[in-house]
């Protein structure tokens with residue numbers, strides 16, 4: 065199997081951060097922006113807020129190495145000692161996300177070049193070319209200096225390499241990148257013949273006769289070879305990951321503390337987190353709400369569930385979120401009272417054992433002065449500060465949750481390579497967007513109260529009752545075989561349109577669209593029938609056969625007609641039963657939803673885009689097959705559970721303005737914050753939360 069979830073290659077840090085017996089609470093701390101007198105006030109206030117961990121030095125390269133090879137670590141010595149003196153642990157950054165001015169002056173050809181040839185300048189922050197030898201060398205040098213000096217500092221419990229690899233830029237079209245890309249291609253393909261075959265270069269006369277003629281897929285007269293672009297996305301990810309590994313190994317030579325780098329799960333298209341998860345000691349993530357989305361708690365939950373899945377189910381760290389509004393969206397909506405705590409506790413309920421923010425104290429100058437902070441410009445008399453202090457108290461109250469695991473019966477397939485490929489140009493419809501489908505299916509599951517993992521299509525899927533493939537455009541033969549085995553051995557698989565179309569080279573599968581999944585689904589796609597913009601059609605649900613194969617039984621949703629758009633397929637049945645037929649549209653009367661029994665399981669296929677409400681009709685019989693049922697809770701109530709050997713922890717969040725209830729709590733349930741016993745049902749105050757301990761089931 066290609067990608068298994070989190071398996072650190074270094075020491076096993078299942079015991080959490082060394083010397084930390086608590087949930088972590090804190091944020092990025094950038095005291096170099098302030099006179100040192102302010103530091104004393106900072107640590108006093110940190111104690112008041114219950115802060116026990118801060119991330120330090122992430123953007124400090126220019127101060128730590130003011131001239132090439134000249135170090136000035138005095139201020140960092142004083143800072144770490146001060147924090148240590150106040151019992152605050154440190155997540156020590158390597159500052160390599162923002163090389164100093166001298167670096168770009170000395171190595172101008174290490175600047176990133178965009179696809180259209182723009183050379184990116186200094187004066188902001190951001191990567192140098194990840195493939196430029198001078199950048200790699202300078203990054204490892206400053207990292208080594210920090211690891212030598214602070215590798216066993218008593219305050220340092222974690223290393224924070226770089227910052228959000230892949231942002232703000234990832235792809236680099238510079239000459240250094242082109243050289244490295246050719247090297248990478250030689251390793252991947254072995255020979256030019258193999259490369260020509262994989263890229264299908266006979267099309268449009270692109271056959272290469274010399275390695276030196278192969279270049280980066282920069283802007284060209286028409287669209288660039290999609291297989292070349294897909295390989296470039298893989299190469300870019302590998303180049304970034306190589307930078308991380310180089311720094312991580314430099315740290316490991318001098319320090320036995322765990323190493324992480326903060327991911328942007330579900331928000332950074334450049335990184336294949338299944339790969340990255342294997343290289344870090346502890347998985348960590350940053351998450352910011354999409355202000356424009358009034359139900360952005362669902363996107364938050366998705367990112368948290370993806371992070372936990374990348375961590376292989378182990379506890380992970382939320383290294384950044386915001387106390388209120390950010391500063392980089394179009395309209396930076398402030399969080400309303402209680403929202404910050406609910407956000408933090410949703411992450412906690414979904415497996416985070418660290419709740420951290422960007423940043424501790426709001427910056428007076430620079431690009432992020434309008435970003436919220438734990439200590440806002442308004443100071444300690446503000447609502448945000450009071451809620452920060454309250455959240456610190458809450459986390460102390462619920463600290464026994466640390467280490468408990470989340471269990472999910474459902475997995476959504478997530479494969480970055482497939483997303484890279486689907487995002488390229490000249491696909492059958494611009495409306496067939498992978499992220500939109502992932503979000504819609506996830507939202508349905510969220511509303512139905514079903515906790516969801518994400519899974520790579522080649523990983524072991526046997527723990528799940530239901531696997532959803534909302535957007536598996538690129539599906540390797542191995543992945544399809546894995547999914548087919550999953551169905552045969554009793555799983556329920558639901559595949560959405562425009563899946564299993566191409567192989568790892570973006571070449572259409574032999575046997576046509578859906579080719580390698582035909583056995584699992586009992587259906588083939590003869591032709592795509594994309595709809596015009598705004599065009600809709602209906603899907604009428606029919607009774608599916610009984611699970612014993614005998615006679616027809618009423619399935620949930622029978623007779624319902626729902627609306628679809630964007631897509632239809634011309635389907636050829638190869639053993640599947642028709643559960644839904646098109647009403648109108650280019651395939652009027654033809655199969656739209658199919659169900660196929662294979663071995664002990666069932667393979668479902670849906671060939672149009674259903675919105676989140678219509679998905680309820682589709683999923684009712686699918687849940688039936690999988691032995692699942694919606695929780696029945698109100699739509700604005702979010703309940704997630706973490707399980708320990710002797711207890712289960714129920715995190716219940718009320719995203720509405722009315723009081724809500726969580727019913728059917730077992731005897732012996734206790735509110736972890738108030739200590740009160742809860743009998744039968746727990747009420748959740750408007751916009752509020754409860755964290756409960758129940759006996760293990």
Ligand code: GLA
Pocket residue numbers: 227228350352384390391422432435
């Ligand atoms: C990112 C970065 C931080 C900060 C925040 C602002 O997550 O890692 O340095 O810029 O965004 O939201």
